[in-house]
Amino acid sequence: MRALAIALLVACSAPVPPHASLAHSGSLALSPAGDRLYVVNADADSVSMIDPTARKLVTEVALGKPVLAGDGTFTPSVMPRALAVSPDGKTLYVSGERAGALFAIDVASSRIRSVKVGSEPIGVLVAADGSAVYVACAQDNLVVRVEPTTLEVTGRVAVAAEPWALAWSSTGSLLVSHLLAPDITVVDPASLAVAATWAVPAIAPRNNDARLPHGTPRGFYDLAIRPGTGELWVPHILLGTDTPQPALDFERTAFPALALVRTDGTYRRTLSVDVEDIARTDGSFGDIVSGPHALAFTSDGAYALIVDTNSEDVLAVDARAEVEATLLRPLPGHMPEGIVLAADDSVAYVDERNTGDIAVIRLDRRDGHLALATEAVIPRFTADPMPAELRTGQHLFYSANSDEHPITRNHWIACATCHIEGRSDAVTWRFAQGPRDTPSNAGGMRGTGFLFRTADRTRVEDYWQTINIEQGGRFDPVAQADLLAPLAAYVDRGIAAPIPPTTDPVLVARGKQVFDDPAVGCATCHTGPRFTDSGAGNPALDLAGPILLHDVGTCDTSEFPDVAHPDRDGHPRQACMFDTPSLTGLAATPPYFHDGRAATLRDVLALTRGTMGHTEALAAGDVDALVEYLRSL
Numbered sequence: 001m002r003a004l005a006i007a008l009l010v011a012c013s014a015p016v017p018p019h020a021s022l023a024h025s026g027s028l029a030l031s032p033a034g035d036r037l038y039v040v041n042a043d044a045d046s047v048s049m050i051d052p053t054a055r056k057l058v059t060e061v062a063l064g065k066p067v068l069a070g071d072g073t074f075t076p077s078v079m080p081r082a083l084a085v086s087p088d089g090k091t092l093y094v095s096g097e098r099a100g101a102l103f104a105i106d107v108a109s110s111r112i113r114s115v116k117v118g119s120e121p122i123g124v125l126v127a128a129d130g131s132a133v134y135v136a137c138a139q140d141n142l143v144v145r146v147e148p149t150t151l152e153v154t155g156r157v158a159v160a161a162e163p164w165a166l167a168w169s170s171t172g173s174l175l176v177s178h179l180l181a182p183d184i185t186v187v188d189p190a191s192l193a194v195a196a197t198w199a200v201p202a203i204a205p206r207n208n209d210a211r212l213p214h215g216t217p218r219g220f221y222d223l224a225i226r227p228g229t230g231e232l233w234v235p236h237i238l239l240g241t242d243t244p245q246p247a248l249d250f251e252r253t254a255f256p257a258l259a260l261v262r263t264d265g266t267y268r269r270t271l272s273v274d275v276e277d278i279a280r281t282d283g284s285f286g287d288i289v290s291g292p293h294a295l296a297f298t299s300d301g302a303y304a305l306i307v308d309t310n311s312e313d314v315l316a317v318d319a320r321a322e323v324e325a326t327l328l329r330p331l332p333g334h335m336p337e338g339i340v341l342a343a344d345d346s347v348a349y350v351d352e353r354n355t356g357d358i359a360v361i362r363l364d365r366r367d368g369h370l371a372l373a374t375e376a377v378i379p380r381f382t383a384d385p386m387p388a389e390l391r392t393g394q395h396l397f398y399s400a401n402s403d404e405h406p407i408t409r410n411h412w413i414a415c416a417t418c419h420i421e422g423r424s425d426a427v428t429w430r431f432a433q434g435p436r437d438t439p440s441n442a443g444g445m446r447g448t449g450f451l452f453r454t455a456d457r458t459r460v461e462d463y464w465q466t467i468n469i470e471q472g473g474r475f476d477p478v479a480q481a482d483l484l485a486p487l488a489a490y491v492d493r494g495i496a497a498p499i500p501p502t503t504d505p506v507l508v509a510r511g512k513q514v515f516d517d518p519a520v521g522c523a524t525c526h527t528g529p530r531f532t533d534s535g536a537g538n539p540a541l542d543l544a545g546p547i548l549l550h551d552v553g554t555c556d557t558s559e560f561p562d563v564a565h566p567d568r569d570g571h572p573r574q575a576c577m578f579d580t581p582s583l584t585g586l587a588a589t590p591p592y593f594h595d596g597r598a599a600t601l602r603d604v605l606a607l608t609r610g611t612m613g614h615t616e617a618l619a620a621g622d623v624d625a626l627v628e629y630l631r632s633l
Helices: 002-013 388-398 460-469 481-493 505-516 601-607 620-632
Strands: 028-030 037-041 046-051 056-062 080-085 091-096 101-106 112-116 121-126 133-137 142-146 153-158 163-168 174-178 181-188 193-199 216-218 232-239 254-261 267-273 292-297 303-308 313-318 323-328 336-341 347-352 357-364 371-379 428-431 434-437
Touching (some): 028 336, 028 347, 037 080, 037 347, 046 080, 056 371, 091 121, 101 121, 121 174, 133 163, 142 163, 181 232, 254 292, 292 336, 303 336, 303 347, 313 336, 323 371, 505 620, 601 620
Parallel strands (some): 080 121
Antiparallel strands (some): 028 037, 037 046, 080 091, 091 101, 101 112, 121 133, 133 142, 142 153, 163 174, 174 181, 232 254, 254 267, 303 313, 313 323, 336 347, 347 357, 428 434
């Protein structure tokens, strides 16, 4: 009896996180008592523990050490992406994207334990009673459950591609977002069974005006339940893939969006922007913002604060009226990726990844209105391991802050808008040359030969033309070469290649034999360390030739077909002859081919039987093995 009374007393007096049952994954978190702030340092392979009252770094816990290669390539070994705190505040759980592991850090001693969970773990979430930890493994398409005491993996559930963020629903279900798919997967946390799939629909064009928000949903970085309502709010972007060039410009390409989903999973509406007051959208934001990445609600659910990575600001939405309340721009640092509010809603802490600090934002709710103001900046590195040139390039790649750099107009488009996570947005655009799937930049462009699907460019620096055309920028490649150089350096040396999904090594070995078999022919074109013959016979990559291109039977003759066109310097390119793409990180970049016609690698082989190599005679087992090998690259 006495022991029970003591236990009850301790339980009742222990601090409880604000609306803990509605927690969602993120890059920073507060301790239950509010006396410690934790943040992942993705590029430094560490986690910082900060005193939010003194506003200073307490300690930085190293989980690994980034590798700076002799050629200048910078690669984190762990890349922590999200964290969660145990209900008792004693343990910090951290996902390590490149390590494929969940880390458990003892807060008092900084002692580290870890367990392998799968390929590219991102979102991490702890059960409200502390009985389990859940991890979203993006490249394995799995949600994994881990027992906190032993770190034993106690279950897995297969979900749709690229599970990313995790959140608790108002009924106790586990909600899973998918970075490049407009679905929310609902998982029973006890049985680890998929209970439902909630859809976030595309938005159709309105009034025949492509400047009004519309398009295909992508970039589902976060999701959270609004306190007091049970309604799910999901920030993302809309990509206007219906608009062809030359009409396709910065204000017709991408739009910020916030989808609202009822407690039963039915879609209700999408909030977005007004564009030059042409027409009211479904709940309007008065300012253009780009790259919504994270959100946090005030404890009463009255306001949602949305962190916009690319426009580098915090947008506050009046959750009752469903309109913009205010905008804090600029933030003091760059590349904001996460946000958490103090229990009393007095301040918000914003993770500014590129500048390695935390912005402290004061919330003032007097007179029935909300005002936001930067109150302080807290450094969180003891030393930044990323070279300064790559940091600058990272800022430029992710920035749509046109007040600072001429990369875009009106805070609209960043390189990362389409190259999400430095990879692809998994959509096909209507470019002047024909339909074009967005290629990945991960692993860099060096060693991949020519650029563009038809070998139209040779260097990353040539993309100043993309900045000026699609992004609405004002870039002079000569006068502003000091900006192009670090941007190119970051693309080539600062965006790590994807970690392949978990594969069967026996099947992979058999698949490599099939791939290398001259009778099959895969390695004829996909050769060398980057698996491409692009630039063969032309090591200087002279656009005047010779240019080795291939007809693999994928010419698009639809209503928006491939067309003959000139390269960057005016040399002719045929409509249906294509450059050989690199296979690095292949599993992370569906759909495939220049027009995205192949949803899977099996589709790639099926659609090109007899036109790309000689796979038409392969037995079913050899096809399985070949696909497994391709997934491993």
